[in-house]
Amino acid sequence: MKKFTLALAIFLSSFFFSLGLSAAAGAPCGNYLSSDGSTKGECEEAYINPKDKASLQRGAQIYMNYCLGCHSLKYARYKRVSEDLEIPLDMFQANLIFGDQKMGDLIQIGMDSKEAKQWFGNTPPDLTLEAGLRGADWIYTYLTSFYIDDSRPLGVNNKVYENVGMPHVLIDMQGIQRSVCKQIPLIASNGGLKQDPLSGELLTGEKCGFLEVDNNSGELNPEEFAQAMLDLTNFLAYMTDPMKVERESIGTYTLLYLFVFTMLSYLLYREFKKDLH
Amino acid sequence: MVTRIMNWFDDRLPLTATIERHLTKYPAPINMNIWYLAGVLLVVVLVIQLASGIWLLMNYEATAEGAFASIQYIMRDVEYGYIIRYMHTTGASAFFALIYLHMFRGMMYGSYQKPRELLWVLGWLTYVLLCALGFTGYVLPWGQMSFWAAQVILSLVGSIPVFGEELLTWIRGDYLISGITLNRLFAFHVVLLPLALIAVVFVHILALHEVGSNNPDGVDVKKFKDEDGVPLDTKPFFPYDVMHDLYAIGVFLIFFVTIMFFYPDGGGYVIEYVNYEAADNLKTPEHIVPSWYYTPFYAMLRAVTFPLFGLSAKFLGFVVMAAGIAIFVALPWLDRSPVKSIKYKGIYSKFFLALFVVSFFVLGYLGSVTSTPGRTLAAQIFTVTYFAYFFLMPFYSKYEKCKPVPDRVSLS
Numbered sequence: 001m002k003k004f005t006l007a008l009a010i011f012l013s014s015f016f017f018s019l020g021l022s023a024a025a026g027a028p029c030g031n032y033l034s035s036d037g038s039t040k041g042e043c044e045e046a047y048i049n050p051k052d053k054a055s056l057q058r059g060a061q062i063y064m065n066y067c068l069g070c071h072s073l074k075y076a077r078y079k080r081v082s083e084d085l086e087i088p089l090d091m092f093q094a095n096l097i098f099g100d101q102k103m104g105d106l107i108q109i110g111m112d113s114k115e116a117k118q119w120f121g122n123t124p125p126d127l128t129l130e131a132g133l134r135g136a137d138w139i140y141t142y143l144t145s146f147y148i149d150d151s152r153p154l155g156v157n158n159k160v161y162e163n164v165g166m167p168h169v170l171i172d173m174q175g176i177q178r179s180v181c182k183q184i185p186l187i188a189s190n191g192g193l194k195q196d197p198l199s200g201e202l203l204t205g206e207k208c209g210f211l212e213v214d215n216n217s218g219e220l221n222p223e224e225f226a227q228a229m230l231d232l233t234n235f236l237a238y239m240t241d242p243m244k245v246e247r248e249s250i251g252t253y254t255l256l257y258l259f260v261f262t263m264l265s266y267l268l269y270r271e272f273k274k275d276l277h
Numbered sequence: 278m279v280t281r282i283m284n285w286f287d288d289r290l291p292l293t294a295t296i297e298r299h300l301t302k303y304p305a306p307i308n309m310n311i312w313y314l315a316g317v318l319l320v321v322v323l324v325i326q327l328a329s330g331i332w333l334l335m336n337y338e339a340t341a342e343g344a345f346a347s348i349q350y351i352m353r354d355v356e357y358g359y360i361i362r363y364m365h366t367t368g369a370s371a372f373f374a375l376i377y378l379h380m381f382r383g384m385m386y387g388s389y390q391k392p393r394e395l396l397w398v399l400g401w402l403t404y405v406l407l408c409a410l411g412f413t414g415y416v417l418p419w420g421q422m423s424f425w426a427a428q429v430i431l432s433l434v435g436s437i438p439v440f441g442e443e444l445l446t447w448i449r450g451d452y453l454i455s456g457i458t459l460n461r462l463f464a465f466h467v468v469l470l471p472l473a474l475i476a477v478v479f480v481h482i483l484a485l486h487e488v489g490s491n492n493p494d495g496v497d498v499k500k501f502k503d504e505d506g507v508p509l510d511t512k513p514f515f516p517y518d519v520m521h522d523l524y525a526i527g528v529f530l531i532f533f534v535t536i537m538f539f540y541p542d543g544g545g546y547v548i549e550y551v552n553y554e555a556a557d558n559l560k561t562p563e564h565i566v567p568s569w570y571y572t573p574f575y576a577m578l579r580a581v582t583f584p585l586f587g588l589s590a591k592f593l594g595f596v597v598m599a600a601g602i603a604i605f606v607a608l609p610w611l612d613r614s615p616v617k618s619i620k621y622k623g624i625y626s627k628f629f630l631a632l633f634v635v636s637f638f639v640l641g642y643l644g645s646v647t648s649t650p651g652r653t654l655a656a657q658i659f660t661v662t663y664f665a666y667f668f669l670m671p672f673y674s675k676y677e678k679c680k681p682v683p684d685r686v687s688l689s
Contacts, residue, residue, distance in 0.1 A: 075349035125554075128349070132542075132553035240553070243352075243359050250360070251538025258534060262527030269520040276307065276512055 028134075029141050032159040033209040037184045040209075043160075046140035048234035050244050056085050059235025062228060064096045066169050070116065070124040073107035073239055081107075084242055120165040131233075131240040140233040144226065146171070147179045147211055159211065174225045175218025181208035299486055304499075304511030305518045306492035308686040312386075313490070315379035317522045318529050322372050323478065327471065329365040337417070339463040341456030344419035345555040363541040369411060370547050371533060373570035376404055380605065384630065387617030388491040394609035396488060399481040401606045406474045408571070408602065413466035415568060419459060420552030425565045427462070428454050433578075436592035453558065494686045495617025501685060510686045564647045572644030573637050574598045577663070579648055580656035597660065604667045611667055613675035616682050623677030633666035635659075 029043040049055065060081060063073075078101065082092040093103060099110070113123040131139060142160040146168040149157035156168040159179070168174075183204040186194035194203045213222055220228060238244075286292040336355050338347035351358035380400070383389055389397035416427045431454065435445035450457040489499060501509045512518070542548045546569045551562050567575045581594035616622055619630060636659040643656045 075346060076353060080353065129553040133550055135550075247359065247538050247541075251534060254534050254538065255531060258527060258531050262524065262531060265520070265524040265527050269524045272517055272520045276517065 028138055030158075030160045030162055031209060032141055032145055033207075033211075035210070037182070037207050037210065038187075043135070043137035043141040044144070046136045046230060046233045046237075048136055048140075048230055048237055050234070050238055050241075052234065053086050055231045055234045056238055057087055058228070059231035059233070059238075060085055060087070060096065062170075062232045063235055064098075067127070067232075068098075068107070068109060070109065070111060070120075071127045072109040073128045074126050075128040076107050076239060076242070077103075078105060078107060079103040080242065084238070122165050124166070127236060127239065129240050131237040136233050136237045139236055140229055143170070143229040143232060144174075145211065146174070147177045149179070159209070170225075170228075171218075173218055173220050173228065174213060175216070175220075176214040177211055178214070179208070180210050180212045181206050182210050299482075300515040300519075301513055302507075303486060303514040304508045305490055305514045306498045306686060307510050307512055308492050308494060308688055309490065309518075310493055312378070312382035312493075314522070314525045314529075315375045315382060318526065319372070319375045319379060320478075321526055321529070322368050322375060323474070325364060325368045326372065327475075329361050329368060330467070330471070332361045333365055334467055339417070339460055341419065341459055341556070344417060344459060348418045359541075360537075363537045366547050367533060367537045367541065367543070369414065370536075370543060370568075370570070372407060373411065373568075376407060377570075380404065381634070383491075384608070384633075385619045386491055386493055387495050387612065387614070387619070387622075389609045390495075390612060390614075390617050391609070392488045393484075393491060396481065396484040397609055398606055399477055399484055402477050403474060403481060404605070405602065406470055406477060410466060410470045410474065411568060411570065413462040413470065416459065416462050417466060418552060419556045420549075421554045421556055421560070421562050422549045422552040422565070424454060424556035424558065425562055426567055427458065429565055430567075431458070433591070433595040433598075436589055436595055438588060438592065441592075491617065492686055493618060494620060494683065496682060496684065496686055498686065566645050569641070569645060572642070573640035573663075574601050574644070576640040576644035576656045577601050577660045579644070580653060580660045582653060582657075601660075601663065604664070607667065608670075611670040611674075613671050614677075614679065616679045618682075621680040621682045622674070623679050625673035625677045629666045629669065629673060632662050636663040636666075 029041050031040065032043065033040050034042060034044070078092065078097055079089075081087075082089055082096075082103070087096070089103065097103070101108075107128075111124075117123045134142075138160065142158060145159035146156050147159065148155065151157075152163065154165075154167045156171070157179075158164045158166070184207050186203045186205045188194040195201065196203055213225075218225065283293060287294075333351065336347060336351045336358065338344055348362070351362055353359075355361075383397060383400070412426075412430060416423045431445065431449060434448055435441045437444060446452060449455070450461055492498065498508045498510045503509055536543055536547065540547075542550070549566070549568075566572070575598070578594040578598040581590050581597050583593075584590045585593055614622055614626065619627060639659045640656060640663060643652050643659070646652065648656075
């Protein structure tokens with residue numbers, strides 16, 4: 001019986017372990033090539049922090065100015081955003097609400113979805129829950145992966161979402177980004193860098209699909225742009241899960257209570273157990 | 278005073294008798310182990326689901342146009358609505374995790390054997406009702422996965438020969454999955470199925486208290502009684518088991534709350550990521566997977582890839598899948614072993630039970646990933662081994678050599 005239980009336990013733990021490994025695989029980010037050329041299709045990690053109010057405020061500013069024209073946030077309300085992000089009501093109303101919408105309104109847009117479908121080939125999706133659907137890493141990588149492609153009707157393409165119908169709205173901010181080829185060091189079969197056996201020089205090979213921004217073509221330098229996109233990603237992650245901070249703090253108190261409860265009930269159980277022996 | 282109040286009630290209702298029968302004098306075997314906790318935890322989860330369900334119902338809108346938005350309304354605008362919803366979604370997964378453990382306990386210790394056949398059948402019925410509740414509830418948020426899971430599962434009805442298509446239209450109430458389908462699944466989920474579940478659980482517990490709890494040794498504790506007629510190897514359920522259970526509930530809630538507040542998506546298992554997108558009947562998700570608790574049966578459905586006797590592969594898959602769920606009910610009559618507990622059963626019973634567990638998990642994994650020819654073959658093999666546990670049981674349980682069972686429970 002002991003052996004039976006043990007064997008089952010070993011099987012189950014190895015099973016769940018392998019399940020965890022297999023879940024990590026997959027290529028969610030399309031043709032995106034990492035900056036050192038080692039991985040393709042893996043998203044960049046978006047280091048965002050839901051407690052960083054300044055980042056969220058900057059993200060909201062970018063969203064309201066650049067994205068809201070086409071992408072609604074129709075399950076969320078202006079007022080909640082202004083409260084959660086600690087943006088004073090009057091300032092929010094003056095700078096982040098356009099048209100005659102009220103603070104208590106859902107964040108809708110005026111664009112007609114049928115017409116939008118004709119213009120872009122697809123209706124631009126509502127983005128309230130996009131971070132839940134695709135994950136923050138995906139959004140961040142997508143936002144930074146637009147590049148010039150003259151074969152596309154809008155002149156741009158995206159590495160993460162090939163042939164996407166969306167224009168590069170932030171091109172003024174980022175500048176001209178191109179997909180380029182680079183000479184990169186070859187990797188030998190043992191995992192090290194490949195060297196010329198005679199001269200010892202590193203061998204290189206050409207690899208295409210790297211993203212490079214033309215110098216000084218945008219309003220922001222690459223670091224500033226990356227930060228701006230992190231802010232925007234942070235804002236969208238907040239949109240999907242606005243209660244994350246509050247939820248985790250309530251959760252912590254609930255757990256503390258349960259630890260005390262469980263401890264007391266254990267002591268009680270131990271007292272009663274004495275009767276039985 | 279208290280005695281007078283109790284007397285007043287006792288003259289009109291068997292109050293004291295009921296309390297004694299089900300709590301203070303219900304004899305629980307002293308050697309019950311950790312596996313016996315799943316039952317009480319299931320009752321806890323049932324209460325969680327009923328309570329959170331009622332509050333969700335206060336704000337949910339059962340229309341194709343409004344369902345998805347009303348969930349977000351609950352998540353964002355209703356005070357602590359997200360806690361109520363996460364409680365319900367986490368509760369759904371906990372319900373299945375626990376009922377699988379509970380069923381496995383019964384299989385391990387032969388809790389379905391005489392005189393507990395009816396108890397087992399009633400328990401199986403709660404499982405079937407739970408499957409139906411899980412499915413109907415999953416459709417209600419009206420996300421992409423809700424819609425397409427409903428599409429896939431209901432379309433199985435359409436594979437029934439001759440009148441399948443018409444039956445399907447009748448069940449859907451429409452020519453495709455629509456708001457009408459949503460409405461009827463909603464009615465089942467909030468009225469019919471929970472009512473039936475509560476009734477069956479109630480009778481399940483009544484039946485349990487009639488025949489008494491089994492124990493890890495599978496011996497009859499009622500054989501030896503003291504001079505008062507109380508079985509020797511038992512303790513009163515209240516207070517001893519209740520105190521024990523209270524402690525167990527605490528530990529369980531720590532896990533439950535951790536998922537609920539910190540990992541409400543459960544890595545895509547508790548709430549699937551695809552369901553963050555509203556239902557769209559023109560856009561099929563890349564791959565449709567059911568909730569984790571149905572994946573073993575989904576793998577069986579997909580394992581049948583060939584038509585037979587003029588019946589379509591889809592229909593046969595449907596039959597195999599339904600049989601995978603239905604077969605549990607036959608266990609009391611498949612087991613011919615003279616002993617109950619796996620502790621004293623022979624090597625074959627142990628082997629086949631282990632094989633069953635392995636098959637169940639492997640099928641569960643296969644049902645959650647996209648199928649490839651290799652995976653389909655694996656699913657076919659493990660479907661066969663899954664059923665082998667049941668269909669070969671009359672033979673291996675009868676002819677194997679069992680260990681002698683002690684007269685009284687053993688405490689290790």
